[in-house]
Amino acid sequence: MGIILDKISYKYDIEDKELSSFGIFDISLQVESGKAIGIIGHTGSGKSTLMQHLNALLLPQKGQIKIDDYIINNKSKNLKDIRKKVGMVFQYPEDQLFEETVFKDIAFGPKNIGLKEQEIEAAVKRAMADLELDYEEYKDRSPYELSGGQKRKVAIATVIAMDPDVLVLDEPTAGLDPKSKKDLLALLFKIKETRKLTVFFVSHNMDDIYLFSEYIYVMSQGKIVMEGSGLEVFSKTTELRELGLGVPFSVEVLEDLKKQGLYRGEIKAIDLKELAEVIFNLLGDKND
Ligand SMILES: Nc1ncnc2c1ncn2[C@@H]1O[C@H](COP(=O)(O)OP(=O)(O)OP(=O)(O)O)[C@@H](O)[C@H]1O
Ligand SMILES: [Mg+2]
Numbered sequence: 001m002g003i004i005l006d007k008i009s010y011k012y013d014i015e016d017k018e019l020s021s022f023g024i025f026d027i028s029l030q031v032e033s034g035k036a037i038g039i040i041g042h043t044g045s046g047k048s049t050l051m052q053h054l055n056a057l058l059l060p061q062k063g064q065i066k067i068d069d070y071i072i073n074n075k076s077k078n079l080k081d082i083r084k085k086v087g088m089v090f091q092y093p094e095d096q097l098f099e100e101t102v103f104k105d106i107a108f109g110p111k112n113i114g115l116k117e118q119e120i121e122a123a124v125k126r127a128m129a130d131l132e133l134d135y136e137e138y139k140d141r142s143p144y145e146l147s148g149g150q151k152r153k154v155a156i157a158t159v160i161a162m163d164p165d166v167l168v169l170d171e172p173t174a175g176l177d178p179k180s181k182k183d184l185l186a187l188l189f190k191i192k193e194t195r196k197l198t199v200f201f202v203s204h205n206m207d208d209i210y211l212f213s214e215y216i217y218v219m220s221q222g223k224i225v226m227e228g229s230g231l232e233v234f235s236k237t238t239e240l241r242e243l244g245l246g247v248p249f250s251v252e253v254l255e256d257l258k259k260q261g262l263y264r265g266e267i268k269a270i271d272l273k274e275l276a277e278v279i280f281n282l283l284g285d286k287n288d
Contacts, residue, residue: 001068003031003054003166003198008063010049023049023058025222031200031215033068033165036192038213038230039202042244046222047202048091051168054200055086067166084113087164091171093155094143102128102146102154103139109162127161130191149180153187160191166198167191173208185212210234210248210269218243234269250275257282 010023024046031037039047052058053065056072056079064073070082090096099105103124110123128135131153138146143154156172172188173181185208192199203209209216210230218226218233220243226233234240237247237255247255250270257263262282270278 002033003029004066005029005053006063006066008053008060008065010053010058010061012049022046022222024053024219026063027222027224028063029217029224029227031198033198034196036189036199036201036212036214038209038216039200039219040204040206040209040216040245041219045219047219048170049222050219051088051170051200051202054166054168055088056082057088080113084162085164086166086168087159087162088168089156089159089170089172091174093159093172094148094151097143097151097155097158100142101140102133102143105143105154106157106161109158113162123161123163124157127157130160130194131157131187133157149176149184152176152180152184156184156188160195163195164197166200168200168202170202171204172201173203173205181208188212206234206246206248211271218245230269235267237267254278 005027008027009025012023027050039050041047049058053060053072054067056076059072059074059076061074064071066072067082067085070085072082097105099108106124106127107120110120115123124139125135128138133150133153138150138154143151146154152172159167169188173184176184188199189212191197201209201212213230216228216230216233217224218240225243226236226239234247234251237251240247248269250272251267253275254263254265254267254270258267263278265278
């Protein structure tokens with residue numbers, strides 16, 4: 001079981017012969033259930049277009065997508081099941097909140113798929129608990145009067161409440177302050193683990209991608225041009241920069257230390273604790 005994309009292509013303007021009008025071109029990939037997948041690429045490289053295929057918001061004009069037993073192709077019709085299975089958190093998802101209260105907004109999806117009243121309440125409570133939104137404190141409040149970070153959490157809860165198997169997060173922390181970003185990322189990671197979700201995570205922040213993802217796909221001009229573990233992808237610093245992408249903070253620091261002749265080891269993505277150890281050891285060498 002898992003997700004298989006078999007040579008899918010989508011062109012926004014079919015009449016246009018130019019490559020620039022391509023959303024995505026000839027993309028194949030295979031993802032096992034329960035994995036955290038990072039998607040990176042320059043602006044306009046096709047990340048959001050690709051993600052919108054995962055819940056059939058866009059249908060592939062060529063190729064097909066298989067998610068467990070569901071097949072999505074250009075003839076797919078019954079899309080309700082796939083939309084329930086794959087939850088999408090778009091960029092700035094709070095723009096889509098529209099009900100008078102937090103409860104009503106989160107209950108909207110579960111109600112729509114015909115859950116009973118008690119089940120709806122249970123789904124809302126569980127989703128709010130997952131996002132660390134206190135039920136009694138927030139359920140009757142208007143989403144509009146919440147802070148940016150809280151609104152974002154409510155918006156994500158509306159998707160989680162549908163109990164999806166796959167969660168697509170298209171830049172879920174964009175526009176939040178650094179602390180809210182860090183908190184939300186930690187919550188999303190916890191939700192992935194406890195709900196055993198397959199997660200696709202799109203971000204321009206290479207540190208977040210490195211921390212969150214078990215496997216990474218790099219896109220450019222509508223194609224996948226590189227893939228691998230965080231360690232593999234972020235060791236290809238020259239190629240990444242040629243694609244207009246950055247590298248995690250730890251890589252930049254190691255490169256800088258190497259340039260100054262202070263570090264002779266391998267340039268690779270490491271977490272902050274390991275980076276601190278490298279620096280600590282270098283200080284030790286200096287004081288010898
Ligand atoms: N609704 C649309 N109509 C026409 N072309 C579009 C549309 N949406 C995207 N495109 C084009 O498809 C290509 C891929 O866009 P997409 O939004 O998937 O990129 P992205 O990687 O998500 O970019 P970003 O990092 O800016 O979010 C771009 O060339 C873009 O201009
Ligand atoms: Mg996008």
